[in-house]
Amino acid sequence: MNLSRRTRLASGIAGAAAFALIATGCASDGAGSADGKIELSITTFGTFGYDELYKEYEKANPNITIKADNIDTGGNARTDAFTKISAGSGLTDIVAIEEGWLGQIMGVSDQFVDLNEYGAADIKDNWVPWKFEQGTDPDGRVIGYGTDIGPQGLCYNGKLFEAAGLPSDREAVAELFGGDDATWEKYFELGEQYKAATGKAWYDHSGFVWNSMVNQMDEGYYTRDGDLNIEDNAEMRERFDQLAAGTANGLSANQTAWDWGKGKAFVDGSFATFVCPGWMLGTIKGSLESGGGDASTGWDFADVFPGGASNWGGAFLSVPTSSEHPEEAAALAEWLTAPEQQVKQSAAAGNFPSTIEAQEKLAEEATPNELFNNAPTGAILASRAEGVEAQFKGPDDSLIQENVFGPALKLLDTGKTTSADEAWDEAISLLNDLVVNN
Incomplete structure (x- = not known):
């Protein structure tokens, strides 16, 4: 900096x-x-x-x-x-x-x-x-x-990466994802490769990935003027389709947010990557402790994030x-x-x-974080914070994330639909019920 x-x-x-x-x-x-x-x-x-x-x-x-x-x-x-x-x-x-x-x-x-x-x-x-x-x-x-x-880096399980034939060294992992040019396309491509090698999921559930994708947009659920920015938003719909395709292909572990099977999903290999704003490192620590994991479980933290800087x-x-x-x-x-x-x-x-x-x-x-394979998590987050400015958040931003897109993405996670159109239509219906017409 x-x-x-x-x-x-x-x-x-x-x-x-x-x-x-x-x-x-x-x-x-x-x-x-x-x-x-x-x-x-x-x-x-x-x-x-x-x-x-x-x-x-x-x-x-x-x-x-x-x-x-x-x-x-x-x-x-x-x-x-x-x-x-x-x-x-x-x-x-x-x-x-x-x-x-x-x-x-x-x-x-x-x-x-x-x-x-x-x-x-x-x-x-x-x-x-x-x-x-x-x-x-x-x-x-x-x-x-x-x-x-909340600058974001990528949490990943090095042991699971090795089992899939992927590099586990955090600098090599950052390179694998594209370094400064990391994209969501590459993230999902590697997820397909991981799934083919292991038969297991790539990310814990779609909701957190979606939140990260939306946060990277110049304007998210609201424009800077405070207007809703969802229904006819071509960029947002394109990202939704991209995530829906990955989830339909089995990349989501369909975990319950903030629970993860009382933390066991972080220990038993249910998923290999996790989107990590800085504060989430503490959440993972608590989950590992609850699930019986520790530093030997294999989690690490890389100075890279699909799509670039994000808060x-x-x-x-x-x-x-x-x-x-x-x-x-x-x-x-x-x-x-x-x-x-x-x-x-x-x-x-x-x-x-x-x-x-x-x-x-x-x-x-650059203090090593023992739980994350001695990664210098503070220094990595400082790097990830460069260029970050928080997106404007409108009055119902949190409600939209949790109660509009949350249920729509859960349809994909659970396999109740594999159709991006159907899931998107559900989100728009909930948006109208809970926000527009409320």
């Missing part, structure tokens, strides 16, 4: 200043109980890697106790957040928001504190510019501090206006997302930071 020394220095000073303010007690005294103790509640989802950071913050701020709740998936976290927003109560002092439903949150951005009131403008240069802009509403109110971003996901920490301790909550959110903490979060969760200084540190250190 070509970042100037001045940029790095400014980012480092901002991060250090943020910690210094918090450690010396910038939170107001007496805003909680009579003895000045304050409990801050926070809701995250998936694998955030914050447990040790909570302890560190509490040690530096003895008047603060953190009550943490973690929801299993981003989709369930979305449901939880909007149920509470609709009810007008129940949100915690800090709420993690996923990129896929950030557009929907922007429709109720007045329900969240403007972090400019707590110094957001002073630290905006910590982040890559597009991440900071994502957390800013149309009125210029900063409603979320960025946690991670999937990333999150923000926001403070609802209903918080009784907005100043203290904003201070905690700022600290958790500062570069120093983002480096620690990455080590714990496997995700990739959104702050410039943290990205540089991971790239420079």
Whole structure:
């Protein structure tokens, strides 16, 4: 990454200043109980890697106790957040928001504190510019501090590749897929080759592959102007047909997302490749542990991705206006997302930071990840992040991915249809029912 020394220095000073303010007690005294103790509640989802950071913050701020709740998936976290927003109560002092439903949150951005009131403008240069802009509403109110971003590399099982006569060395694998010129055509072609050699599936299920394909488009489910961009979208339909053909040829293992047979599918050779935004490395770690796998299972991580640079996901920490301790909550959110903490979060969760200084540190250190055959996952993700900018996400983006295309692709995964036309028509029908006419 070509970042100037001045940029790095400014980012480092901002991060250090943020910690210094918090450690010396910038939170107001007496805003909680009579003895000045304050409990801050926070809701995250998936694998955030914050447990040790909570302890560190509490040690530096003895008047603060953190009550943490973690929801299993981003989709369930979305449901939880909007149920509470609709009810007008129940949100915690800090709420993690996923990129896929950030557009929907922007429709109720007045329900969240403007972090400019707590110094957001002073630290905006910590982040890559597009991440900071994502957390800013149309009125210029900063409603979320960025946690991670989701540049994608390719996870693959080296042992399964060797069994199919394919190279397993990660540099050779990157070359095999085409390096900087990797395409989805090559990805599916290699999948056919793998299936012919082993009789087994190439990817876990169609939904995650589809999400990656859509995220690479200049405009996805919505145009930048906020209009739906699906029904007559020739490029999107072409990609759908490509995926449908691969799935019809048996390349999908028809796994259940976020379960994978309680992780066993990552261990028993059910599939050989997996699309991997940085945060997914932590998900795989948890799945391998659940399924009885470890470093010897054979998973690796290559600096390549079909179709080129792509971002999937990333999150923000926001403070609802209903918080009784907005100043203290904003201070905690700022600290958790500062570069120093983002480096620690990455080590714990496997995700990739959104702050410039943290990205540089991971790239420079190139720390081996034992679970992924000692791949320097941080450095690889830094490489995959070059040129990435997140796609505009409209208000129903997450719903469309999960509840419109999810069921349509499941028809292909289960073999209920091998027709791309039939699956596409099902998606359009669901789109009309759930979004257009709702």
